[in-house]
Amino acid sequence: MxxxxxxxxxxxxxxxxxxxxxxxxxxxxxxxxxxxxxxxxxxxxxxxxxxxxxxxxxxxxxxxxxxxxxxxxxxxxxxxxxxxxxxxxxxxxxxxxxxxxxxxxxxxxxxxxxxxxxxxxxxxAAFCGACGSATESIRAGHCRRCRNPDCGLEHYPRTDAAVIVLVRDGQRALIGRSPGWPERRYSTLAGFVEPGESLEDALRREVFEESGVRVGVCRYHSSQPWPFPASLMVGYHADALDPSIQLGEELADARWVGAAQLLDEVRRRETLLPFRVSISYRLIFDWLVEQLGRETVLEVTPEPGLRGPG
Missing domain, CATH: 3.90.79 (Nucleoside Triphosphate Pyrophosphohydrolase)
Structure with missing residues (x-):
């Protein structure tokens, strides 16, 4: 299923x-x-x-x-x-x-x-990025047009592409913590795609910049609109080529964990997972289920997602 x-x-x-x-x-x-x-x-x-x-x-x-x-x-x-x-x-x-x-x-x-x-x-987008003039809403709010008759440039809603990945090394997974997070909160690694960069290249670059880990094969998992403020999160599982960790400036900590170890830490509240509505939670949850089975995982942490329909 x-x-x-x-x-x-x-x-x-x-x-x-x-x-x-x-x-x-x-x-x-x-x-x-x-x-x-x-x-x-x-x-x-x-x-x-x-x-x-x-x-x-x-x-x-x-x-x-x-x-x-x-x-x-x-x-x-x-x-x-x-x-x-x-x-x-x-x-x-x-x-x-x-x-x-x-x-x-x-x-x-x-x-x-x-x-x-x-x-x-x-x-x-209230002002034109080309000439600085005010813009007006057209097409029922899905476009803004520059009011300057000599410009008239049309602007469309933008979405910033970002990659988010659970990196694996055999039976272990890489989790990290940003400096501003609570001490026990860990998540998957993520970052924005730069101009002229593929999703896979962005993934490998971001993981290396943040953790020093080099990544090889990348497997698409799923995506999620993330309006905080305007991103599209593209989720992957990926395999490490070199699992050596050397922290960059963006993370306070990064570490490899086994599935049973992580679930035990979550049970004892020594480690906090990401919020359930985030794709990072989904990436970790699906990995835990793959390693340990759904029933075992659900005894400790709930299914990702929202309230059921109704």
Missing amino acids: APPPNPFEALELDRAAERREQRDWLEQAWPSGRVVEVDFEGRSALDDRGGLGFRSGGEISASLPERACFLGLAEGRAYFALPGLHAAPDRPEPVGLREAASRLTPFDAGLFAYAKALLLWHTR
Whole structure:
């Protein structure tokens, strides 16, 4: 049986890109559409059942706001994102995506991630990178165009590619800890892809820069949108050529661990794994299951992911 998808990976939404330039259709869809509001700190409100606190477009305004972004369609209903958050006495305090994700359904978590990433991009693309003039939102929030008639450059939402990898040496795996993390928190190694660099080359470079370990064969595992603020994490398992550790400047510690050793450390809370919603947790969990079996691993640490559908 295939493992469940990573959090934020399985958003069952038709993005309906063909509707983005159909202003009349968008205006008609707005009043009954469901709106995800995200404030400028990247937070949204939840409802009293712990789901996203949607409002209908008609509750917010009679017509489609210029700042609204069309996200797509699900079960015949249109979904929109809107910057800012309507305060109401009966509304719970807004929460960030990282905090809310483990409580949300896969659909709500994926939609929150989508809305947050798109709205954040708008705040960072308010001015043209070519001439410095102000930009305007077009195509239902999926493009910004320079207002300078002599420029007119169109800017599109960007995603920063990053690699994340569980490096293996026989039955051992490499885990590391960043300087700002709690003493017991360990994770897999990761880093951003540089211009003109393949994913595999980025992986080998980042692992060597951070730990001194040289990597050979790389095997794609899975990917995960990671809107903190705007990344796509591409996950791998990889084999070490030379397991010698020589720490670089980015890690406070790195070490090789066996599966049984790591699970025992987690059981005794001597080592803390990454947050369950992250692909790094998935990479480690799947390796532990491969080595020790699912039942053994689940006795100590839960399945990766979000709340079940419903």
